[in-house]
Amino acid sequence: MKSFTEEAVEQYIQNKVDLRHRIVSKTVAEVQQIIQQLTTDISNKDARFQAISNSGIHNQNMKVLTPSYFLITVPLLGLSGYKESQVRHWRYYTAHGAKLLSPVRDPEELQQWLEVEQFSKSIQQWHETDVNIEGDLVPAKILTVFRELVEKSITSCKLTDKVSILEGFSSVVRVAVETPAYQVEVELVPTIEIPTCWPRKIKWPRCFRHWPCQDKVQCVKSFGFDLLASSNYHWQLSFSRAEHILMEGLDEDGGCRMLCYRVMRQLKEDVWCVRSKPILTSFHLQMVLFWTCEKYPHSKDWRCFHTAFLRMVRKLHKCVSQRFLKHYFIRDTNLLKYANTNDLDVVAGKLAVFLENPILPLECEE
Template identity: 30%
Template sequence: MCAYSSQQVHRRRLQGDTLSKFIHTEVNISRDETKKAVEYVVKKVEAILEKVCARDPRFGSAFLRSGSYREKLQVSDSNEFDFLVPLEYLPGLNFYAYSYCTQDRLLDESYIEVTCNPSPSNTVKAASQPSWERKDVADPFPDMFLLKPDKIMSTFKKEVNNALDLLNQTDSVYVRRRYQGNPAVTFTVKFGREEIDVDLVPFIRNPFPSWPIAWPRPYQRWPSAIKMEEIRKIGVDLVAKHPTFWRFSFSRVERFLLEDIDSDRGRRKDTLRILKKVRLDRWKPQFGKLLVSYHLKTILFWACEKYPNAHDWSDLVVSFERLLDDLIMSLSKGHLSHYFLGRQVNLFKSDAESQMRLTDLYKEVNAFKCDAEHFLST
């Protein structure tokens, strides 16, 4: 609830014209400039992955575009692009899902071990033949090989650097240091006066023999039954979010959900893009990655499930205030459930310091709600 002193004016009701103008002047980005940047980056990525794949075929060259630009949710300059890089020639895999307690955190059920069985003893592999049993990507055990995300990421980064050497681009392309928990190799390229960050994310594409999670939920009315079946066909992927354990990735599924989410002329994407822009301008400078775009996208998915009908999303103001209220509720609890994995996976950090900062962020977001008309119209 918004609280005002006797000296403060009453809250002005948020207007649809204000939101529409904000989209036009603050949210929409130049498609021409973005298209040029995309074409430039894609050529770079194609050249790099072609060299990587030629040296190490375990990393495929048939990349997939991902991220905000591919989902048509980008709200700032085109200086970040994501690409999924498939891992190839994988043998039969085994999966072990547990909850792990490490020194610094509890790993939830979205983290799993991946192993592969050794080749038959009578199989002789040439040194150049792709193999996931080598020590640069796996830890050997008597009856299996443990595919190690940290080793795979190190090998991939080494090959990206080798590719840049072969392309004579080490002066124009800078590969960033990789931090634990980041599933990407990130490099920066210059495009005119701008710098563009490019994430290359190796992933295991839909390796499970059957649908691996308890989704959809009982009596769920969104998305449609047809879409649910298509999502099952797309499958769940794995990415390297931990030195030892892989993590479920729903990037391709989420892109599919967003493709025609407003085919009924709803305002879902507009609502999300406004909230993303507000986050960039108002909350990111102080709170950084405590709240990220993925949190907001997750809130949209939950809201779509709760309000599955077309008329629920026909009004821009109602749609925006709905997402804003849901964000405030999640911040007040310090908990945002993963859309596909449910309540057992909290997308917010659960350590004491982060929870205290989430309380501060809750106050900021609530204050914004109390004066949204003023903020968005100035």
């Protein structure tokens, strides 16, 4: 262990943070190549699914949630001209089409229904019963089609020694990808990309906030949002492009925001939350970063790494202790709502210990 001095931080960055970046970049390239091959074959079998691009670690279809747990969105084609639904009505069907006597629950804040008529242009395949019930595009049915395609393409691409389907309780499609270094779990999520449109219910930015600047706000909103097929009935809103734009140029004023984020992410993986599929991911830390940037919008707030970093860790500790972390764009959504409370308490305890005596590990701790 080393005290939290400037020299120790510099050494930690060189020995751990930069090393992580090199390892993850290599793993991303390997996984991306395999998934591109897989999704290209899937797209050839069913034109509704688009192959992912192979554009390195900054691929906007890929989120590295941990070094061994990736989320990859697979764009859906044949739907364009999105408009928000004006009429609310109840649904009385199961995810497989059977009739119900009572209606299905309404979506939560981060979710919504999706009707094919919300698109001014849609190819005939989206009206077929394999994905559509009473005019709704149903994620569970799309995931069933997609899973079958993934299984077939693993075989037809001769990837059975590198890729295997992971079974689970949900309909989400997860695969294990073997790389030379280690196994990576990949969640493959069919996604409708809706560029240039911002959801009306997302009231962002909040009034009287000075971060980000107005030009950045307009830029962020211009990239729109996505709808992810990751549950049975409801489509999940995602703002991955908006998040990417916010992360770009974060320290144009010479601040240390990105450095704080990278060191905090490394400590999370080394000490606070060491499992391969932990309760906190880089996405949660990104939300903490955004909230902290909004609360401390001025350049002077980010000149001293030590002060800025501990401020972010205190914010993380507060969120984990209270088991409440707001989504940056949807403030009423708790990203820790379904997290295991015992696991959160363990992480909160480790964060409290760190804040009492901030030290950096020389080696990874178990």
